[in-house]
Amino acid sequence: AQSVTQPDIHITVSEGASLELRCNYSYGATPYLFWYVQSPGQGLQLLLKYFSGDTLVQGIKGFEAEFKRSQSSFNLRKPSVHWSDAAEYFCAVGARAGGTSYGKLTFGQGTILTVHP
Amino acid sequence: DAGVTQSPTHLIKTRGQHVTLRCSPISGHKSVSWYQQVLGQGPQFIFQYYEKEERGRGNFPDRFSARQFPNYSSELNVNALLLGDSALYLCASSLGQGGFYEQYFGPGTRLTVT
Numbered sequence: 001a002q003s004v005t006q007p008d009i010h011i012t013v014s015e016g017a018s019l020e021l022r023c024n025y026s027y028g029a030t031p032y033l034f035w036y037v038q039s040p041g042q043g044l045q046l047l048l049k050y051f052s053g054d055t056l057v058q059g060i061k062g063f064e065a066e067f068k069r070s071q072s073s074f075n076l077r078k079p080s081v082h083w084s085d086a087a088e089y090f091c092a093v094g095a096r097a098g099g100t101s102y103g104k105l106t107f108g109q110g111t112i113l114t115v116h117p
Numbered sequence: 118d119a120g121v122t123q124s125p126t127h128l129i130k131t132r133g134q135h136v137t138l139r140c141s142p143i144s145g146h147k148s149v150s151w152y153q154q155v156l157g158q159g160p161q162f163i164f165q166y167y168e169k170e171e172r173g174r175g176n177f178p179d180r181f182s183a184r185q186f187p188n189y190s191s192e193l194n195v196n197a198l199l200l201g202d203s204a205l206y207l208c209a210s211s212l213g214q215g216g217f218y219e220q221y222f223g224p225g226t227r228l229t230v231t
Contacts, residue, residue, distance in 0.1 A: 004159075031216075032216040041227075042224055043225050044209075044222040045222070046219060051217065090159050094217075103148065103167070103173050103214050103215050104162045104165065104175065105150075105162060105209075107159030108159050110158070110159050
């Protein structure tokens with residue numbers, strides 16, 4: 001069964017500082033990997049995705065993530081955080097194989113990001 | 118283009134009642150998935166429908182059911198509501214079935230069961 005762990009429930013950074021949000025996954029093969037952001041009371045917006053190829057992927061809003069197979073990780077990074085980045089961030093894994101899990105996204109518990117001015 | 122729309126936005130129901138939530142996918146998308154997000158947790162997969170057929174089901178009781186219509190819109194039904202069903206219900210649409218296709222999420226329906 002696929003699973004996702006986001007070890008940090010809450011992270012606080014100062015505006016302009018760099019950011020790294022951690023994500024570890026469990027899956028039998030190379031999964032599809034995603035990062036979503038959710039603002040309070042809103043749905044989820046896709047930041048970036050990894051399917052195959054280059055392990056460093058670029059997303060929207062200046063975010064990037066690196067897939068490390070050896071560590072089963074897909075950490076999200078941003079070099080300089082803006083106050084508008086304050087939100088909750090979810091890492092998700094999608095199944096490649098068929099069956100009833102095909103198309104299912106499994107999410108981590110989320111990391112709440114607070115940005116101090 | 119319009120994104121995924123869901124109705125209603127908020128809903129308050131009493132234990133034991135039934136509820137129907139509605140979702141309209143992005144135009145051209147043929148797959149709809151439903152997720153439940155309890156406060157403080159990540160979304161949990163409930164169902165995926167593609168071309169009007171159920172293609173995936175999460176670990177939810179039979180009180181939860183769904184269907185997809187010929188125009189690809191979808192309904193999620195929950196019977197015999199429990200307090201624990203209080204959550205944000207998210208609908209996502211995608212072009213096709215399978216993890217390769219990006220899922221675009223709607224704003225959700227906030228269900229409160231009292």
